[in-house]
Amino acid sequence: QKEVEQDPGPLSVPEGAIVSLNCTYSNSAFQYFMWYRQYSRKGPELLMYTYSSGNKEDGRFTAQVDKSSKYISLFIRDSQPSDSATYLCAMNTGGGADGLTFGKGTHLIIQP
Amino acid sequence: DAGVTQSPTHLIKTRGQQVTLRCSPISGHKSVSWYQQVLGQGPQFIFQYYEKEERGRGNFPDRFSARQFPNYSSELNVNALLLGDSALYLCASSLLTSSGANVLTFGAGSRLTVL
Numbered sequence: 317q318k319e320v321e322q323d324p325g326p327l328s329v330p331e332g333a334i335v336s337l338n339c340t341y342s343n344s345a346f347q348y349f350m351w352y353r354q355y356s357r358k359g360p361e362l363l364m365y366t367y368s369s370g371n372k373e374d375g376r377f378t379a380q381v382d383k384s385s386k387y388i389s390l391f392i393r394d395s396q397p398s399d400s401a402t403y404l405c406a407m408n409t410g411g412g413a414d415g416l417t418f419g420k421g422t423h424l425i426i427q428p
Numbered sequence: 429d430a431g432v433t434q435s436p437t438h439l440i441k442t443r444g445q446q447v448t449l450r451c452s453p454i455s456g457h458k459s460v461s462w463y464q465q466v467l468g469q470g471p472q473f474i475f476q477y478y479e480k481e482e483r484g485r486g487n488f489p490d491r492f493s494a495r496q497f498p499n500y501s502s503e504l505n506v507n508a509l510l511l512g513d514s515a516l517y518l519c520a521s522s523l524l525t526s527s528g529a530n531v532l533t534f535g536a537g538s539r540l541t542v543l
Binding site for chain 2: 320322348352357358360361362365404406408410415416417419420421
């Protein structure tokens with residue numbers, strides 16, 4: 317079992333729809349949870365960062381963490397064609413030089 | 429402000445050769461990390477450096493090495509290249525080095541093809 321599981325998709329939705337992206341993980345020591353967006357041939361770009369359980373909202377984006385279920389989500393409201401990209405979840409324990417553990421990424425397509 | 433810059437952007441090598449990739453962090457960031465992203469996969473942690481010292485290492489063979497310079501720039505070296513080393517190599521810089529999220533800002537990457 318991989319430490320972080322993420323459905324690679326592709327996930328195709330019409331413009332304006334609410335998008336739900338998810339990851340599950342197995343390491344209960346993870347405390348910090350991030351979502352990155354990666355466009356083709358570019359480096360990942362940080363969207364959201366959450367500590368421990370709870371919700372965080374930033375514009376059209378909402379991140380949720382449920383540590384009891386080891387499940388994290390990213391919701392995108394009023395999705396736009398420019399949101400079409402690969403979305404990567406990432407997490408770490410916060411232990412100093414602890415590298416990030418990434419999911420495989422979900423390829424999202426927003427149809428105009 | 430310049431972001432994380434990496435060079436070269438693309439390169440092609442043959443099996444058995446050696447490669448050096450370079451990274452300049454965001455001004456003020458003292459920590460640099462390296463990740464390998466194989467096509468269709470998420471990035472995998474290779475190294476983290478802070479103040480010229482290795483602070484973390486992922487599960488990669490000794491063929492992979494890195495160093496950080498006094499100006500906080502960094503180099504990643506890979507020796508005895510294998511076909512499986514073909515990937516996008518990402519450099520990231522950050523402010524946090526002690527306990528914390530270690531939120532990373534990534535560069536655009538160096539795409540290595542091994543033939």
